[in-house]
Structure formats: structure tokens, C-alpha cells
Amino acid sequence: MRLQGALYPWRFRIVLLLLALMVGAIGWRIVDLQVVDQDFLQGQGDARSLRHIPIPAHRGLITDRNGEPLAVSTPVTTLWGNPRELQAVRERWAELARAIGQEPEALSERLQQQAGREFTYLVRGLTPEQGQQVLELKIPGVYAQEEFRRFYPAGEVAAHVVGFTDIDDRGREGMELAYDEWLAGVPGKRQVIKDRRGRLIKDVQVTQNAKPGKALALSIDLRLQYLAHSELRSVVQEFGAKAASLVMIDVKTGEILAMANQPTYNPNNRRNLQPAAMRNRAMIDVFEPGSTIKPFSIAAALGTGKYKPESVVDTSPGSMRIGRYTIRDVSRGGLLTLTGILMKSSNVGVSKIALDIGAEPVYSVLQQAGFGQDTGLGFPGERVGNLPNHRRWHDAETASLAYGYGLSVTAVQLAHAYALLGNDGVNVPLSLLRLDQPQKGVQVIDRHISSTVLQMLRAVVEEDGGGGARARVPGYHVGGKSGTAKKITGTGGYTEDAYRSFFAGVAPLANPRIAAVVVVDEPSKGGYYGGLVAAPVFGKVMARALRLMNVTPDNLPQVKTVQAAAGKGGRI
Incomplete structure (x- = not known):
């Protein structure tokens, strides 16, 4: 076939x-x-053995206006482990736990739960020396990597302004958060060869260098910050207050020189941190400013031309009724000039003026002074407060606005407004960064009017009968206004026994340099009036601040000259 x-x-x-x-x-x-085409096989081989390890970037330095460090980055060692490898050396787990300062039982339980994984953090933030001591034990499966940790030399003194970073070195509060992209550097890359178990075989090369973050110079003067912090702590303890804030502003440049709060916290040790202590109350807490608003109501009256400094208002009998509301003065009243109204802090007097000129002039001055508006600082969580603008103003709303009720402000806004008075009525933008060039301001209050109001505020502090005598500063003329306001309850009414005490002022009046505001929340012993509680804090801080800044005194006593009689022969 x-x-x-x-x-x-x-x-x-x-x-x-x-x-x-x-x-x-x-x-x-x-x-x-x-x-x-050799690159293909080489690339496949590299993909199985060549790795890129990130090189941490150094975070930018934060300093005060004089170059004093407020936040620095220090190198630390982070230890990590490969649980799979560590399963083979269980007998050394207790030794590892003691070396890294952990309980052996807790570490053993964690490694058993993660037995199938190849990565877990053992401990982070060790000093390089501590990390090296652990590595010298040569426990298989234990490795190290370099990181940076933030340290705050000023501690609790500047905590609310500077803020802090988390364990991954990302900004979480304050300026650390607001300028996180500016401060954070760009990590680099290091090329290494690892085996299939992730063990380092060879360090090949640095493929990309790490770029450190940029430095940040704040407007804060650490010397003044320490002063503010110390005095606030003292007043809280002395009067049993719930909290307190102090803000100091450079009148000419708008730079914030100090911003302190109580209670505060230590950003270097946040283990027992209470959320309430983290509040930057000077920028977050809003309140009715009470009598500290009256100088602006007087400025509005002067601006209408209907009132002069010597104009007289009858405040008798020390109270007045508007509808179902009764407005009362602490004093019995009488005939008061505009200066007298501020000295006596007459609610009746300023209410009568406001009802005469209308609400619009008062609202306009407050609005131009920055109340109810964003300060432009860009601080995380900052609040703008509330300045009501009614289509039709009732008499009660007009009167309450004139003496500081019915609106809400922050301590920073109030200090900014007083800085405007001290700067001849020119509104200069605020800044939390040190400025190399002065900012351009806007004239919002007539220069003559702002000067006149400052002299009225001088009488409040320096003349007998004023409510700000405890704010006097030896050697300097000071203008300021105290205030006391009841706190609002959760139901919208006012408490009977909880107050906020204020003092706001400017110094020296011959050439104003610093505006400051002190807010004390709920003083519970020894008194609660602003002139008693807040004014002394203002006086102590302002006295030392003016001397530290080498500001020329403008209220020194006159030196008497005595001419001695000539003796015989024309000799003295």
C-alpha cells in the first residue's frame, strides 16, 4: 500500500x-x-530587584522677626520590621521590645497579627543614637529609615501661632498648616538593589536630591510673646479666669508682634493634649466687644459734623428706656462732654448720640474699621465675626450697636481697629509675616477725627475719673478703653454671672507704635470689670514692650533747672 x-x-x-x-x-x-534591544531584559530584571527609596526633605525653618527659631527640623530614626522574617526569631521579641521601650506582650501580639505582612512600624522618632543601639542587636527583620521631626524651641509660648506637624511631618495647626506647601520640601530618591525578600543588597546611587523647604519669618517678636504669655498666665491665676487672649500690633506696618492665649499647650509633648487648649482664641473666639466700641461711635458722631469734642449730652438720670429695653449706666449720669462719655463709659450718652445721628454713620465707621470682615491673614479656622446691617434699624438695635452689643468680633479685629486709630485713621492690612517693605494703607477715618479720639482715650487712662487708670505706663502717654460684657447663653440670652473683661489701647500717643487688646474670659474671683482685670495686663505688657523696642518716651516729668548764685570773684 x-x-x-x-x-x-x-x-x-x-x-x-x-x-x-x-x-x-x-x-x-x-x-x-x-x-x-538589551534594555527590555535589563528593565525586567531591575523591576524585580531595583527599588527607589525616598530621601526625606528637610522642612523649612520658622523664625520670629529677629531670627529666633520657632520651629526647627531634627533628624530622627524610624525603625520598621518585616513580620514574616521576625516570625523566625520569636525568641528575640522580648529583647526587641525592651530595646524600643515597649511591652513585650503588646509587641508579640502585634507581630503575630501581622505575620503575613512584610512591613510594620516598630517605633518612630528615635534619636539617631537610640536607633543605632537597636540596630546593633542585629535582629533579623529589623530595619531603619531616616526621617525628620519638628521641634519647637519656644514650646507653649508660641504654640497657637506656630502650630505643629503630625508624625508624617505635615502641617496640622497654625502657620505650619497655613504655609505647609511653602515649608515642606521635595523628597529625593535613592536607587538600591533588594532581594526578593526586600533585604538591601546594594546602595546604587542618588537619582534625585532632596530639596529642603523654604524658611518662614513671622512678624512675631519672641520677646513680646514671652511677656504676653507670662502676664496672661498671671491674670488667669489671679482672677480664676476660664481663658485669656492678648494681641499686639505694629500700628505703622500692620505686623502682629504678639498673639498669646491661655490655656495653651506644649507642641513638643502632645500626649495629654486637651482640644480646648489648642484654640487660638485671639482669632477663633468671637464676642460682643462692649464699651471698647464706643470710641468708634464717637468718631462717627464727629464725622457727621453735628458733634464737637466739647458737645454736651445729658445722661441723667443714668438710665433710659427704649421700648421694652432699659439702658443703664454704672454712674448716676449728668451733663457729659464726648470725652466725659468715654471716661464714664456712659451707655446712655453714646446711645443718645447714636439715636440722634442714626445707625448708618456708626455702621459705616465699624465696617471701615474691619469689623465683620476677613483680616486677610489666611490663618486656619479664623472667624470673621458679625456686623449686622439691617434694612431698617430699630432704636434698640441702633443704641446697642453704639455701645458694643449686637455685633461679634475677634481680638485680632479689635486690635486692628485700634491700630487704625493710632495710624491717623489709615487702615493698613494685617500681616503674620515679617515685612521688608511697608504696606500701603487706606484712609478710612479723617486724620483729625482719629487724633481727637485718641486724646479722648488719653483722658480715659490718665485723668481722674477715667476707667483705665490701671493701664497707665510710666513715661508714656497712653490712650485706651476698658470694656465689660455679659456672655451669651446657648439660648440667645445673657448670663447673670459670666463676663468678659476687655482693654484696648494705643501707645505712645505722641507717635503711636503699638496697639494692644487684652481679653479675659469669665474672671470668677476678685472682680470682673475690664478696668480692674484687663487694664493692668495692658499696662504691664505695654510698659516693657515700649522699652524693649526702644520707643522714645513722651511723658517724662519736666526737669527743673536751678541757677546757683555766683560767689566772690564771679565763681560759683
Whole structure:
């Protein structure tokens, strides 16, 4: 019989040709990969063994206006482990736990739960020396990586302004959060070779250098910050207050020189941190400013031209009724000039003025002074308060606005407004950063009016009968106004026994340099009036601040000259 294949010899040849083509294609691919296109196999090999390890970037330095460090980055060692490898050396877990300062039972439980994983943090933030001591134990599966940790030299003194970073060195509060992108550097890359278990075989090269973050110079003067912090702590303890805030502003530049709050916290140790202590109350807490608003109501009255400094208002009998509301003064009233109204802090007097000129002039001055508006600082969580603008103003709303009720402000806004008075009525934007060039301001209150109001505020502090005598500063003329306001309850009414005490002022009046505001929340013993509680804090801080800044005194006593009689021969 003849074979079937012999009947179709061309089929056999086709199969041989196909096999030859396949062998040729495979041979060419081998030559191509080994000789022509070597990058492919090399890339596949690198993908299985070559790794890139991030190089941490140094976070930018934060300093005060004089270059004193407020936040610095220090190198630390983080230890991590490979739980799979560590399973083989269980007998050394207790030794590892003691070395990293952890309970052996807790570490053992964690490693058993993560037995199938290849990465877990053992401990973070060790000093390089501590990390090296652990590595010298040569426990298989324990590795180290370099990181940076933030340290705050000023501690609790500047905590609310500077803020802090989390364990991954990202800003979480304060200026650390507001300028996180500016401060954070760009991590670098290091190329290494690892085996299939992730163990380092060879450090090849640095492929990208780490770029450190940019430095940040704040407007805060650490010397003044320490003063504010110390005095606030004292007043809280002395009067049993719930909290307190102090803000100091450079009148000419708008730079915030100090911003302190009580209670505060230590950003270097946040284990027992209470959320309430983290509040930057000077920028977050809003309140009705009470009598500290009256100078602006007087400025509005002067601006209408209907009133002069010597204009007299009858405040008798020390109270007045508007609808179902009764407005009362602490004093019994009488005939008072505009200066007298501020000195006596007459609610009746300023209410009568406001009802005479209308609410619009008062609202306009307060609005131009920055109340109810964003300060432009960009601080996380900052509140703008509330300045009501009614379509139709009722008499009660007009009167309450004039003596500081019915609106809400922050301590920073109030200090900014007083800085405006001290700067000849020019509104200069606020800044928490040190300025190399002065900012351009806007004239919002007539220069003559602001000067006149400042002299009225001088009488409040320096003349007998004023409510700000405890804010006097030896050697300097000071203008300011105290205030006391009941706190609002959760239902919208006012408490009977909880107050806020204020004092706001400017110094020295010959050439104003600093505006400051003190707010004391709920003083519970020894009194609660602003002139008693807050004014002394203002006086103590302002006295030392003016001397530290080498501000020329403008209220020194006159030196009497005595001419001695000439003796015989014309000699003295």
C-alpha cells in the first residue's frame, strides 16, 4: 500500500517551512533581546530587584522677626520590621521590645497579627543614637529609615501661632498648616538593589536630591510673646479666669508682634493634649466687644459734623428706656462732654448720640474699621465675626450697636481697629509675616477725627475719673478703653454671672507704635470689670514692650533747672 503522505508531498514541505520560520523567529528574538534591544531584559530584571527609596526633605525653618527659631527640623530614626522574617526569631521579641521601650506582650501580639505582612512600624522618632543601639542587636527583620521631626524651641509660648506637624511631618495647626506647601520640601530618591525578600543588597546611587523647604519669618517678636504669655498666665491665676487672649500690633506696618492665649499647650509633648487648649482664641473666639466700641461711635458722631469734642449730652438720670429695653449706666449720669462719655463709659450718652445721628454713620465707621470682615491673614479656622446691617434699624438695635452689643468680633479685629486709630485713621492690612517693605494703607477715618479720639482715650487712662487708670505706663502717654460684657447663653440670652473683661489701647500717643487688646474670659474671683482685670495686663505688657523696642518716651516729668548764685570773684 502507498502511504497517504506520499500522495500529498507539498503538505510535508509546508509543515517543515512553518517549523523553520518559527525557529528563525525565536532565534531572531533571542538575538534581538540579547544584542539589539538589551534594555527590555535589563528593565525586567531591575523591576524585580531595583527599588527607589525616598530621601526625606528637610522642612523649612520658622523664625520670629529677629531670627529666633520657632520651629526647627531634627533628624530622627524610624525603625520598621518585616513580620514574616521576625516570625523566625520569636525568641528575640522580648529583647526587641525592651530595646524600643515597649511591652513585650503588646509587641508579640502585634507581630503575630501581622505575620503575613512584610512591613510594620516598630517605633518612630528615635534619636539617631537610640536607633543605632537597636540596630546593633542585629535582629533579623529589623530595619531603619531616616526621617525628620519638628521641634519647637519656644514650646507653649508660641504654640497657637506656630502650630505643629503630625508624625508624617505635615502641617496640622497654625502657620505650619497655613504655609505647609511653602515649608515642606521635595523628597529625593535613592536607587538600591533588594532581594526578593526586600533585604538591601546594594546602595546604587542618588537619582534625585532632596530639596529642603523654604524658611518662614513671622512678624512675631519672641520677646513680646514671652511677656504676653507670662502676664496672661498671671491674670488667669489671679482672677480664676476660664481663658485669656492678648494681641499686639505694629500700628505703622500692620505686623502682629504678639498673639498669646491661655490655656495653651506644649507642641513638643502632645500626649495629654486637651482640644480646648489648642484654640487660638485671639482669632477663633468671637464676642460682643462692649464699651471698647464706643470710641468708634464717637468718631462717627464727629464725622457727621453735628458733634464737637466739647458737645454736651445729658445722661441723667443714668438710665433710659427704649421700648421694652432699659439702658443703664454704672454712674448716676449728668451733663457729659464726648470725652466725659468715654471716661464714664456712659451707655446712655453714646446711645443718645447714636439715636440722634442714626445707625448708618456708626455702621459705616465699624465696617471701615474691619469689623465683620476677613483680616486677610489666611490663618486656619479664623472667624470673621458679625456686623449686622439691617434694612431698617430699630432704636434698640441702633443704641446697642453704639455701645458694643449686637455685633461679634475677634481680638485680632479689635486690635486692628485700634491700630487704625493710632495710624491717623489709615487702615493698613494685617500681616503674620515679617515685612521688608511697608504696606500701603487706606484712609478710612479723617486724620483729625482719629487724633481727637485718641486724646479722648488719653483722658480715659490718665485723668481722674477715667476707667483705665490701671493701664497707665510710666513715661508714656497712653490712650485706651476698658470694656465689660455679659456672655451669651446657648439660648440667645445673657448670663447673670459670666463676663468678659476687655482693654484696648494705643501707645505712645505722641507717635503711636503699638496697639494692644487684652481679653479675659469669665474672671470668677476678685472682680470682673475690664478696668480692674484687663487694664493692668495692658499696662504691664505695654510698659516693657515700649522699652524693649526702644520707643522714645513722651511723658517724662519736666526737669527743673536751678541757677546757683555766683560767689566772690564771679565763681560759683
